[in-house]
Amino acid sequence: MITIENLRKSYGKLQVLKDINVSFGAGRVISIIGPNGSGKTTMSKAILGMVLPDSGDIKVNGESIVKKHAYRSQIGYMPQIGRYPENMKIRQVIDMIRDIRKDVKQADEELIGLYGLKDMYEKRMGSLSGGTKQKVSAALAFMFNPQILILDEPTAGLDPISAEILKSKILKEKKKGKLILITSHIMSEVEEVADEVMCLVDGQVKFHETIADIKLQTQESRLSRAIAKILNEED
Amino acid sequence: MNKIIKYVFYDIIRNKIVLAYTLFLLLLSFGLFNLGGSPDKAILSLLNLVLLTVPLISIVFATTHFYNSYEFMELLVAQPINRKKIFMSEYLGVACSLSGAFVLGVGIPMLLFGATITGLYLVLTGVFITFIFVAMAFLASVITRDKAKGIGIALLLWFYFALIYDGIVLFILYSFSDYPLEKTTLTLTALNPIDLGRIIVLLNLDVSALMGYTGALYKSLLGNLWGIGLAFGLLLLWVILPLFSSRRIFSKRDL
Numbered sequence: 001m002i003t004i005e006n007l008r009k010s011y012g013k014l015q016v017l018k019d020i021n022v023s024f025g026a027g028r029v030i031s032i033i034g035p036n037g038s039g040k041t042t043m044s045k046a047i048l049g050m051v052l053p054d055s056g057d058i059k060v061n062g063e064s065i066v067k068k069h070a071y072r073s074q075i076g077y078m079p080q081i082g083r084y085p086e087n088m089k090i091r092q093v094i095d096m097i098r099d100i101r102k103d104v105k106q107a108d109e110e111l112i113g114l115y116g117l118k119d120m121y122e123k124r125m126g127s128l129s130g131g132t133k134q135k136v137s138a139a140l141a142f143m144f145n146p147q148i149l150i151l152d153e154p155t156a157g158l159d160p161i162s163a164e165i166l167k168s169k170i171l172k173e174k175k176k177g178k179l180i181l182i183t184s185h186i187m188s189e190v191e192e193v194a195d196e197v198m199c200l201v202d203g204q205v206k207f208h209e210t211i212a213d214i215k216l217q218t219q220e221s222r223l224s225r226a227i228a229k230i231l232n233e234e235d
Numbered sequence: 236m237n238k239i240i241k242y243v244f245y246d247i248i249r250n251k252i253v254l255a256y257t258l259f260l261l262l263l264s265f266g267l268f269n270l271g272g273s274p275d276k277a278i279l280s281l282l283n284l285v286l287l288t289v290p291l292i293s294i295v296f297a298t299t300h301f302y303n304s305y306e307f308m309e310l311l312v313a314q315p316i317n318r319k320k321i322f323m324s325e326y327l328g329v330a331c332s333l334s335g336a337f338v339l340g341v342g343i344p345m346l347l348f349g350a351t352i353t354g355l356y357l358v359l360t361g362v363f364i365t366f367i368f369v370a371m372a373f374l375a376s377v378i379t380r381d382k383a384k385g386i387g388i389a390l391l392l393w394f395y396f397a398l399i400y401d402g403i404v405l406f407i408l409y410s411f412s413d414y415p416l417e418k419t420t421l422t423l424t425a426l427n428p429i430d431l432g433r434i435i436v437l438l439n440l441d442v443s444a445l446m447g448y449t450g451a452l453y454k455s456l457l458g459n460l461w462g463i464g465l466a467f468g469l470l471l472l473w474v475i476l477p478l479f480s481s482r483r484i485f486s487k488r489d490l
Contacts, residue, residue: 011489050312051489073315083306087249093310096242100314 001026001148001179002047007056009042016042018203020056024181024196026147029174031190032183033227034200040183041080043200044150047181048077060148073103076146080153080183082137086126090117090136093125097140104144111139114165130157138166142173149173149180155189167193187224199227206231236320239311243328246307247300253336256292260340268348275440278353281341282436285361286429289337290368291393297329297372298389302382309490318486322373326478330369334362353439356463360432363470367428368393370474374481377488400427417452428473435466 007020016039024030032040045051047058049065049072057064060071084093094117098107112118115135125133134157141149151170155163170180170193184190190197190211197214199206207214207230211223220226247253263284267277304325311321338358345354375388404423408416424430438457456462 045489048313050309052487069317070315072313075313077313079309079313083309085246085304085307085310087246097310097314099238100311100316 001061002181003059003062004043004047005057005059007043007046007058008054009039009046009051010054016203017046017053020200020203020205022198022205022208024179026179027174027177028196029170029180029182029194030196030198031194032181032198032200033185033187033190034206038200039203040200041152044077044152044181044183047150048072048075073101073144074147076141076144076149078134078137078141078149078151078154080156081130082133084125084133084136086124088125089122090125090128091121093136094140094143097143101144106145107143108145109139109143111135111142111165111169114169115139115162131159131162134158135162138169142169147178149178151180151182153183153185155184155186163189187227191223197223197227199231201231236324239316239321239324240328240331242307243304243325244332246304247328247332252296253332256296256333257336257340260337261344264341264344268344274349274351275353277348278351278357278436279440282357282433285341285357286364286433287397289361289364290397290429293333293365293368294372294375294389294393295386296333297369298376298386299382300329301325301373301376302385312490319482322482322485326369326373326482330366333369334365337361337365353436356439357436359467360435360470363467363474364428364432366474367470367477370476370478370481374477374484377481377484396427396429400430404430421452421456425469428470431466431469431473435463 001024003023004020007017008015009017020039020043032043034040042051046053047060047065049069053066057066059065060074063071065071088096094112115138117135117139120128120132125136128136134154138151138154141151149170154166154170158166167189170182174180174193182190182194194211196208196210198208209217214226214230215221215223218226218229220229264277264281267280267284268274270277270280308321308325312318338361341361342358345358371392372389375392376385378388379385404420407423408420411419424434434453434457438454457466
């Protein structure tokens with residue numbers, strides 16, 4: 001569904017992505033891991049067209065996305081830190097996005113219900129806590145039944161119950177054949193929801209394999225140990 | 236695109252600055268027209284005040300608005316919308332609401348106290364100046380991410396066009412007063428939208444007789460309908476240049 005070819009991106013002198021080549025297929029949950037500043041967010045923003053690549057190409061469903069915008073109707077994005085117009089109410093933000101996306105007839109409001117956002121509809125975005133903003137971001141990302149979901153550290157800042165709701169939602173959407181990309185630092189969580197792990201270090205792909213393969217190769221039963229083992233071996 | 240403009244409008248109308256701006260212009264115009272004398276005199280005083288305040292308010296308001304709408308734009312770029320559309324909607328939303336305030340604030344008193352063709356030129360010039368300075372504000376905002384720097388650049392632009400430029404022109408005219416400078420002055424005028432606006436209105440008032448040789452030259456060139464058309468064409472160019480270059484930068488930038 002998504003193919004990335006020779007993707008390079010630098011901010012000034014700092015090379016953030018160095019020649020990335022990967023492809024992700026439908027019906028999979030892929031976890032993108034890596035140390036802080038390894039280029040995870042930049043890569044997801046490049047797929048969304050928010051960051052423009054220096055060279056290389058990104059294809060969604062076989063078509064290059066450079067300078068296009070229509071393909072984004074296929075993508076739901078949940079940013080790491082959701083930033084919203086401060087003086088808009090939750091209801092106004094949701095209504096606005098729905099108004100812009102009128103092409104989608106059936107909106108998926110499951111998360112709005114589960115998170116009880118309707119009770120807070122009249123609150124201003126500026127007065128919300130980080131966790132509640134995350135809930136709004138999650139609800140918006142899943143709302144239009146996108147084929148691809150990009151979730152940037154989705155559970156950071158969510159309370160355990162809300163995180164659990166989100167995880168079950170992710171697994172539910174996966175069963176519908178969607179591609180879900182998650183960046184995360186929490187290994188137990190990765191193990192719970194993901195099928196594949198892609199590891200970025202210093203803007204390069206260190207490895208990209210299924211969880212079962214990783215465990216088999218390293219003879220470890222816990223994913224966090226297995227990954228630590230791989231990273232240490234290469235040093 | 237109309238949908239996005241709607242939300243930009245909605246956002247602008249809720250913060251009361253545009254309303255205060257309209258009231259300020261209304262008060263100013265009513266005051267000047269009531270001061271007595273002929274409406275022409277009032278238009279002349281109004282022109283001078285308008286050419287100083289309208290660019291300043293437009294450029295400062297548009298710059299702060301752009302930085303404050305960053306979150307809004309970030310939210311939209313993840314949606315299937317062309318970035319250029321987002322940018323143009325922001326621009327049209329800001330420029331149209333400020334022009335609306337101007338047309339209401341200056342146009343209504345003008346109609347009540349006797350509208351002349353000169354008054355119409357003044358309103359048109361004000362609208363053009365608004366569009367030009369909002370475009371410059373957006374250019375200043377896309378050049379840098381830092382809000383303080385952006386507002387600094389915007390203020391510098393205003394300083395340059397409203398105050399410094401005239402000083403430079405006077406200096407040139409004074410130092411080269413031994414040479415024929417008519418064509419040079421004309422070119423110099425075209426390089427500053429505020430001066431261009433001033434001349435469009437002045438030439439339609441009787442005071443243009445006081446402007447000497449250069450005034451006569453202006454009158455012969457810009458006094459007829461063709462000349463006025465040319466001057467407004469130049470103003471339009473002043474809208475398009477900063478607008479399109481900032482749109483280009485915006486659509487090629489990382490967010």
